Amino acid sequence: MASKQTALRAFLIATLAGTVGAGTYGLTADSSGSANPAGGSSTSSSVAEVASFTTADAGSCLTWQVAEDGTHTNFEQADCAGEHRFEVAAREDLATYPTSEFGPEAPLPNQTRQAQLREELCGAATLRYLDGKYDPNGRFSIAPILPPADAWQNGDRTMLCGLQETDSNGEPVLTSGRVADADQARVFEAGECVAIDAANSLSVVPCGEPHQLEITSRVNLAKHFADHTPSVEEQDKFLGDVCTQAAQDYLGSEEALYQIALRPFWTSQTAAAWEGGSRSANCALMFSRPEGQFANLTGSATQGREHLLIDDAPPPARPERRPLRSEQQANQSQAPAPEAPAPAPEAPAPEAPASEAPAPEAPVQF
DSSP states (O other): OOOHHHHHHHHHHEEEEEEEEOOOOOOBBBBTTTOOOOOOOOOSSSSSTSOOOOOOOOOOEEEEEOOOTEEEEEEEEEOOSSSEEEEEEEEEGGGSSSTTSSSSSSOOOHHHHHHHHHIIIHHHHHHHHHTOOOOOTEEEEEEEBBBOOHHHHHOOOEEEEEEEEETTOBBBEESSGGGGGGGGOOOOOOTEEEOOOOOOOOOEEEETBBSSSEEEEEEEHHHHHHHHOOOHHHHHHHHHHHHHHHHHHHSSSSSHHHTTEEEEEEOOOOHHHHHHHTEEEEEEOBBBOTTBBBBEEEEEEEGGGOOOEETBBEEEEEEEOOOOOHHHHHHHHHHHOOOOOOOOHHHHOOOSSSSSSOOOOOOOOO
């Protein structure tokens, strides 16, 4: 049974491999100070008289505001210890690019070209900035920022390379602290419900909508594996107990976990991810189909069987079982002490000789 469950979990884990939110392209600083993704390393502009849209360089952090219509405004530098949306890893001047592609009359690169520039100019520069400590499947994605359209038209060819964390729509979110000091693991918080789409991308959704995982805990693996890089097998051994207990605590009892018919599930980190800075895992609840796929869950397990659907059907019936020893002991410790047995009644004085008297009733036994 254990080997079957291990194999099933390995299959499900494989479906989550590489499920990272890719950074979006096209963020450009507008004339009021918004941002535009692209990438680069420190060089001086070949057009000295052209002012750059920003003085930000490697080690700077940037932030901006996002309006309801999605436009970006108030693009500015920020303290990296506080909230920001982008950490600059390198600065490039595309005017020095070894072709005339970005000459004075060149248009802004489209999103496809920005993606190529990220690979050509930003990847290696960002890894150098982080001294190689980077998990490409973790929280942070490498992205470029280009000048606003009017600055580009005036000849500014500055491109910033850096790191950002994005939401399910690819929008950079606010983070605090430097990436080099952060846990790069992409994890969720207890109580969140997580949907996995056809591209194996994970996103938080309301629990009333179809999802595949309900998070019960976030586990800092670095506290338990402080002195070495743990193998996946070591993590599984540790997390098996931790996540089972987390599921029971999340639902209120072992009996509640049994009745809800969902299984504890957990993520783990490969050696490469661990060395890249990902040190946390998630515990979750899930249900697997017979063919080994995640079932669709609707509703939160915390609301009980009556409010949970598994692939649009109620949870399967659970057979009655004997109470666990721990539950029996708990019930016994809470039960009132039994009353002392009543004393045996005294036999009445015989009214006839013993040989003729009826035999007295036996005293009540407890």
